[in-house]
Amino acid sequence: MTLISRATVFAAAMLLSFSALAAAGGPVQHAGTDLSDKASLQRGAQLFMNYCSSCHSLKYLRYSRMAEDLGLTEDEVMENLNFTGAKFGEQILTAMPAEGAAKWFGTAPPDLSLTSRVRGGDWIYSYLKSFYIDEERPLGWNNTVFPNASMPNVLWELQGVQRPVYGGVDEATSEPLIDRLEIATPGSLDAAKFDQAARDITAFLEYAGEPIAIKRQSIGVWVMLFLAFFTFLAWLLKKEYWKDVH
Structure with missing residues (x-):
């Protein structure tokens, strides 16, 4: 087999794998992030630290590096973005004990340093927007992009509570298919503002995955x-x- 034909087969396999993953996990929306927008990265850092860092760490990123790249002072970071008592030059770790996390959630929440490089920004953005209420799940939440995820919807106060609207039946499993999600209980942000909040968090995680990218x-x-x-x-x-x- 020639080098070109091997490359073609590999590319086709990767494309099929990605298509299968997208089909299994629901539609993925375009995030439209801009790493040159420091205001967006700063908002994303604030949202991540307030809503996500209690469970998820960013062990490959340090507070001092984040401050330098995002145009923040040491005082701003330590007063507004550091909730664990870590030193300015230390890594961004969670205060949640791993044993307790495994007991409460079934498994310890993963470190999110490289999530954007593994999943992509569009996947993160879509995932944050695709939680819906599901009484059959242990924590009461499910996700169309990542079905049966163990994570609760920590942004529900901002987004509101979504409920699924079903349309059609899966021929293979005979289970109803989710056609779309609609807001059952409004949150503190309207749809456009929540989209921006999800975009800001996505941009910050893209930055965290490769700080040198800027x-x-x-x-x-x-x-x-x-x-x-x-x-x-x-x-x-x-x-x-x-x-x-x-």
């Missing part, structure tokens, strides 16, 4: 400009060398 993207623009300028100089040099060749 600087890499800014440097990338200058690299492309340099390459374009160098290409132009090379063209002028080639033209000069070959001007007397017929």
Whole structure:
């Protein structure tokens, strides 16, 4: 098998695997995050620390690095984003004991440092928006993107309570299919504002997964400009060398 054909087979397999995952977990929406928007990253950090960090850690990110990248002072971080008593240069860890978490949730909540690199920003954004009330689940919540997730909807006060609207039946399992989710009890934010909140959290997790991405993207623009300028100089040099060749 040639290298090209192997690459084609691999790409096709990856595409089929992704399609199967998307079909099994429900539709994925486009997040539309912008890592150059520091205001969005700051809001995402605030939302994550207030609603998610009690269970989930970011062990590959330090408070000091987050402050530097997001344009925050040490006082702002320690007073508003640090709830564990950790030092400024320490990692962002959760105060929840692993044994207690496993007992309460069935398994310890995972570290989210690399979630965006594994799942992608669109998946995180869609997951945050796709919780619905389900009395049959131990914690009373389910999710269309990640069915039977053990995590409760920690953002329900912002989003409100969603209930499923069924349409059709799954031919394989004979179970009703969820057509869409609709708000049964409104939250403190309307749909547009909650979408922005979910987008901000997603952007922050994308940043946490690759903190260098912000600087890499800014440097990338200058690299492309340099390459374009160098290409132009090379063209002028080639033209000069070959001007007397017929």
